[in-house]
Amino acid sequence: MNEIMKKIYGIAILCAVLLPLVSCGGDPVEPEPTPVGPEPETRTLTFVLPEFTIGEGEEAPDILKTAWKAGDQIVVHGEYAKNQVTVTLAAGDISGDGKTATVTVENLYPYKREDCTSTLYASYPAELVNNLKHCFFYSQFSSTNAQIMAACNNGDTFQFQNICGILAMTAEGGLGGYTLSTPKKDALGYEFLQVKITDNEQNYKQYVGNPVIQMDGTVNGDEILIFLPEGTSFPAGFVMKFKEGDDYTKIYKYNHPVEIARGSIVNIGDITAEIQHYDNPFSSDVKDLDASGNANCYVITEPGSYKFKAVFGNESKSFIPDVESAEILWETWNDASEVTPNSVLAAASFAEDFIILRTPDTLKPGNAMVVAKDAAGKILWSWHIWVPATKIVTANFSGVMIKDMMDRNLGALVATTATDEPIDPTSFGMMYQWGRKDPFTAAGALGSSSPATYAGVPEEVAPGQITLEESIANPRLLGHINNGDWCLISNDEYWADAEKTIYDPCPPGYRVSQKNTAAPFWSADLSAQAGWSINTAAGWLKIGTPDPAIFPIAGYRDDYEVGGLAKVGVRTLYWTSQASSEAKGPGADLRSDKGTYVFGSAPKARLGSVRCVVE
Numbered sequence: 001m002n003e004i005m006k007k008i009y010g011i012a013i014l015c016a017v018l019l020p021l022v023s024c025g026g027d028p029v030e031p032e033p034t035p036v037g038p039e040p041e042t043r044t045l046t047f048v049l050p051e052f053t054i055g056e057g058e059e060a061p062d063i064l065k066t067a068w069k070a071g072d073q074i075v076v077h078g079e080y081a082k083n084q085v086t087v088t089l090a091a092g093d094i095s096g097d098g099k100t101a102t103v104t105v106e107n108l109y110p111y112k113r114e115d116c117t118s119t120l121y122a123s124y125p126a127e128l129v130n131n132l133k134h135c136f137f138y139s140q141f142s143s144t145n146a147q148i149m150a151a152c153n154n155g156d157t158f159q160f161q162n163i164c165g166i167l168a169m170t171a172e173g174g175l176g177g178y179t180l181s182t183p184k185k186d187a188l189g190y191e192f193l194q195v196k197i198t199d200n201e202q203n204y205k206q207y208v209g210n211p212v213i214q215m216d217g218t219v220n221g222d223e224i225l226i227f228l229p230e231g232t233s234f235p236a237g238f239v240m241k242f243k244e245g246d247d248y249t250k251i252y253k254y255n256h257p258v259e260i261a262r263g264s265i266v267n268i269g270d271i272t273a274e275i276q277h278y279d280n281p282f283s284s285d286v287k288d289l290d291a292s293g294n295a296n297c298y299v300i301t302e303p304g305s306y307k308f309k310a311v312f313g314n315e316s317k318s319f320i321p322d323v324e325s326a327e328i329l330w331e332t333w334n335d336a337s338e339v340t341p342n343s344v345l346a347a348a349s350f351a352e353d354f355i356i357l358r359t360p361d362t363l364k365p366g367n368a369m370v371v372a373k374d375a376a377g378k379i380l381w382s383w384h385i386w387v388p389a390t391k392i393v394t395a396n397f398s399g400v401m402i403k404d405m406m407d408r409n410l411g412a413l414v415a416t417t418a419t420d421e422p423i424d425p426t427s428f429g430m431m432y433q434w435g436r437k438d439p440f441t442a443a444g445a446l447g448s449s450s451p452a453t454y455a456g457v458p459e460e461v462a463p464g465q466i467t468l469e470e471s472i473a474n475p476r477l478l479g480h481i482n483n484g485d486w487c488l489i490s491n492d493e494y495w496a497d498a499e500k501t502i503y504d505p506c507p508p509g510y511r512v513s514q515k516n517t518a519a520p521f522w523s524a525d526l527s528a529q530a531g532w533s534i535n536t537a538a539g540w541l542k543i544g545t546p547d548p549a550i551f552p553i554a555g556y557r558d559d560y561e562v563g564g565l566a567k568v569g570v571r572t573l574y575w576t577s578q579a580s581s582e583a584k585g586p587g588a589d590l591r592s593d594k595g596t597y598v599f600g601s602a603p604k605a606r607l608g609s610v611r612c613v614v615e
Contacts, residue, residue, distance in 0.1 A: 042106045049065065061223055066098070076122050078121070078135070084135065085107055138195065139197070152197050167226040181238065181239050188215045192210050293508035330457050332344075336425075343360065410505060420538055480558075521588060540553060556571065556606055575610055
């Protein structure tokens with residue numbers, strides 16, 4: 001009985017559903033008609049070009065759009081992107097002065113609102129329009145470096161407004177493409193730019209997304225026009241790099257604030273005289289000096305162009321802020337010859353957070369110092385560039401310093417040879433106050449108290465101790481105190497024993513040797529070690545067997561006068577990385593005139609030699 005009732009109930013429901021579709025005679029019933037939306041309109045529309053604000057006495061740039069042309073395309077829309085119409089102007093649509101264009105447009109769907117009288121919206125140029133599904137009264141563009149415009153209707157007239165302002169300048173010389181950027185990586189434009197324009201000027205709003213921090217373009221004759229959106233700001237100015245072929249070869253820097261307002265022109269003027277040569281660090285012929293790590297010293301063995309990151313020593317992750325330029329501070333050939341400027345390095349420059357170096361076509365062995373400066377000319381950091389005359393060999397040398405080490409002093413152009421002939425003074429290398437990264441010249445000849453000659457900024461001696469900051473800003477300044485530290489505030493971590501520091505003077509992969517009394521060279525009595533030999537007439541000593549390490553007797557400097565080398569060929573001092581006291585640093589203090597060849601200490605203000613070991 002229950003199953004029968006369920007079937008009857010189901011049939012009753014089915015009849016209730018089908019009954020409205022069938023007449024009493026069984027014929028189908030017509031469904032209710034679907035409501036019809038507004039009919040598309042056909043209207044004759046007039047499009048009016050806007051004006052840019054031109055400075056008094058100035059003319060509008062040639063490529064600025066001041067007249068409609070046949071083929072120009074304008075997008076007109078209401079609420080939905082699917083209903084937008086692309087209008088292509090014909091010659092007959094355009095007024096004699098080109099300021100207006102009038103054309104009949106079909107299939108328009110006005111968008112009516114109570115808060116404004118405008119019902120249609122227009123955007124130009126059509127190829128840059130990227131409207132969303134619901135347009136409403138918005139125009140969205142896919143690029144900003146163009147003369148983009150938008151408008152709302154007032155009846156059948158559209159008065160366009162410029163969305164961008166213009167950064168304008170001129171430059172002679174047939175420049176090619178350019179790239180614009182700013183020192184602070186400010187936004188130049190956007191991949192997404194949407195603006196709201198209605199009959200109420202207060203309704204103008206701008207929505208942006210995906211900022212562009214580098215903008216490319218081309219020079220039109222001598223004219224450069226860059227379209228930038230409302231509110232673009234460059235507090236620190238901007239930089240433009242210009243191409244010759246596929247490579248950047250010239251650069252222009254504008255170091256003043258820039259503010260962009262829509263519909264106006266910021267005219268920089270003629271920049272021809274201020275455009276400079278540009279060394280592109282990303283050119284294929286520029287080699288990386290820091291491919292194996294960053295340091296305060298780099299070795300160059302072949303002529304060419306080179307680069308390294310402008311960082312503090314071996315701190316590879318933090319670029320030095322506010323660098324504006326780089327230059328060669330001084331050069332030496334490590335002897336008493338008169339040094340020709342730009343002989344060791346031909347040029348130094350700064351770009352894209354890199355120091356870029358160029359050598360002469362024929363390599364000249366020597367040492368040079370390159371500095372990075374800020375806009376005011378203050379030295380922010382410095383680097384020692386080492387150009388040896390012969391290949392640097394790294395070997396164990398019978399474990400003289402336990403670790404593998406170089407075959408020569410830091411900065412030496414050649415390795416010292418153990419012969420009866422006087423040693424080559426270019427094997428002395430450079431000299432260092434303990435804990436400093438910056439080198440000073442050693443003797444120009446064996447037995448001389450005069451340092452090797454140099455070209456460039458001269459050395460100075462401070463009246464007393466200096467600060468660490470002063471030593472960085474003045475890498476040619478020697479600080480001192482009698483029998484003590486060059487630095488006003490002693491710090492044993494400048495050359496830390498545990499690991500290489502940002503003040504270590506050695507090249508990538510090397511460091512100042514650590515103190516290790518098990519090493520023959522750092523022993524209590526070096527002369528008691530195997531392979532010991534000394535020749536004061538020739539100016540060398542050696543230690544180790546069967547493969548000895550040879551060292552020049554380079555003297556030292558501590559009379560705190562410019563020059564002032566002492567005991568060249570008689571005594572020598574080699575630093576280690578561990579400091580022994582606030583006033584003194586430890587090292588091998590080797591004195592042939594006293595007959596003592598021991599591990600000891602010396603004032604940190606004294607200038608001694610460094611033999612780099614592998615990290």
